[in-house]
Amino acid sequence: MSDKDITVAGTNISSVKSLNSQSGMSYNEAKAFIARTTGGHGTKKYSTTDVGKVRREIQGKK
Structure with missing residues (x-):
């Protein structure tokens, strides 16, 4: 372990990164x-819904 892996406060950076990844x-x-x-609200960018398909399904049920 090199000096670059320990902060001034004594924190082991490699250990913290390992724990964070888990x-x-x-x-x-x-x-x-x-x-x-x-x-x-505001979740459209995370949606996997095909809006066109939903519209077609709704219009087909009329």
């Missing part, structure tokens, strides 16, 4: 997951 979803991954699974 901690689960990132903030942005969590936002995308919540948007996909719960709907909500």
Whole structure:
């Protein structure tokens, strides 16, 4: 381990990075997951819905 791996405060940077990689979803991954699974306002960019297909299905049921 080199001096570059330890901060002035004594934190082991390699250890922190390793623990972070094992901690689960990132903030942005969590936002995308919540948007996909719960709907909500401003979530269109996370949607996988084919709007045209939904419209055609609705119009076909009339």
